[in-house]
Amino acid sequence: AQSVAQPEDQVNVAEGNPLTVKCTYSVSGNPYLFWYVQYPNRGLQFLLKYITGDNLVKGSYGFEAEFNKSQTSFHLKKPSALVSDSALYFCAVRGLTGANNLFFGTGTRLTVIP
Amino acid sequence: EAQVTQNPRYLITVTGKKLTVTCSQNMNHEYMSWYRQDPGLGLRQIYYSMNVEVTDKGDVPEGYKVSRKEKRNFPLILESPSPNQTSLYFCASSFAGSNTGELFFGEGSRLTVL
Numbered sequence: 295a296q297s298v299a300q301p302e303d304q305v306n307v308a309e310g311n312p313l314t315v316k317c318t319y320s321v322s323g324n325p326y327l328f329w330y331v332q333y334p335n336r337g338l339q340f341l342l343k344y345i346t347g348d349n350l351v352k353g354s355y356g357f358e359a360e361f362n363k364s365q366t367s368f369h370l371k372k373p374s375a376l377v378s379d380s381a382l383y384f385c386a387v388r389g390l391t392g393a394n395n396l397f398f399g400t401g402t403r404l405t406v407i408p
Numbered sequence: 409e410a411q412v413t414q415n416p417r418y419l420i421t422v423t424g425k426k427l428t429v430t431c432s433q434n435m436n437h438e439y440m441s442w443y444r445q446d447p448g449l450g451l452r453q454i455y456y457s458m459n460v461e462v463t464d465k466g467d468v469p470e471g472y473k474v475s476r477k478e479k480r481n482f483p484l485i486l487e488s489p490s491p492n493q494t495s496l497y498f499c500a501s502s503f504a505g506s507n508t509g510e511l512f513f514g515e516g517s518r519l520t521v522l
Binding site: 300303326328330335336337338339340343384386388394395396397398399400401 | 412439441443448449450451452453456466467498500502504509510511512513514515516
């Protein structure tokens with residue numbers, strides 16, 4: 295079965311510092327991995343995806359994610375955090391039943407401290 | 409503006425009183441899905457639809473019904489709500505042929521069942 299795990303419920307980082315939000319995956323076959331962000335009182339927004347190709351994927355708002363097959367990880371990163379990056383971040387993996395059936399992790403709350 | 413619209417955004421009801429949460433999208437998407445979000449559990453899929461008159465169960469379908477009579481609408485029906493259905497609900501949509509995993513989410517509907 296497809297699943298992702300986000301080991302940290304909360305990540306705090308100072309503004310201007312690099313940030314990392316962790317995600318590991320367990321899949322049958324090739325992984326199709328995604329990151330979504332949820333701002334307060336809003337729906338989820340797509341950030342980036344890994345389907346195939348380069349292990350470093352660039353997405354919206356300056357975020358990027360590194361796919362590591364040997365460690366089965368897909369960590370979200372940003373070189374310099376902004377206060378406006380504070381939000382809830384979800385890692386997701388495509389299910390086996392359909393192209394857009396995604397299985398989400400439990401979420402990581404990122405707080406960027408001014 | 410491309411959007412997924414859910415109504416109501418907030419609802420407090422009592423056990424056993426049937427309710428419907430509507431979802432409408434204006435992007436001509438074939439695929440639509442319902443998720444519920446609970447603290448510590450992330451998002452879990454309730455039902456999804458690949459096209460008109462085609463629906464299927466997700467991971468947590470018990471206590472819910474859906475219908476897809478029109479392409480743009482995908483209502484979620486709780487025939488006899490119970491307190492364990494208190495949750496934040498999200499509708500999402502995308503093109504069925506898309507392999508990107510980029511779902512478009514509504515703003516969410518917060519349901520409380522007393």
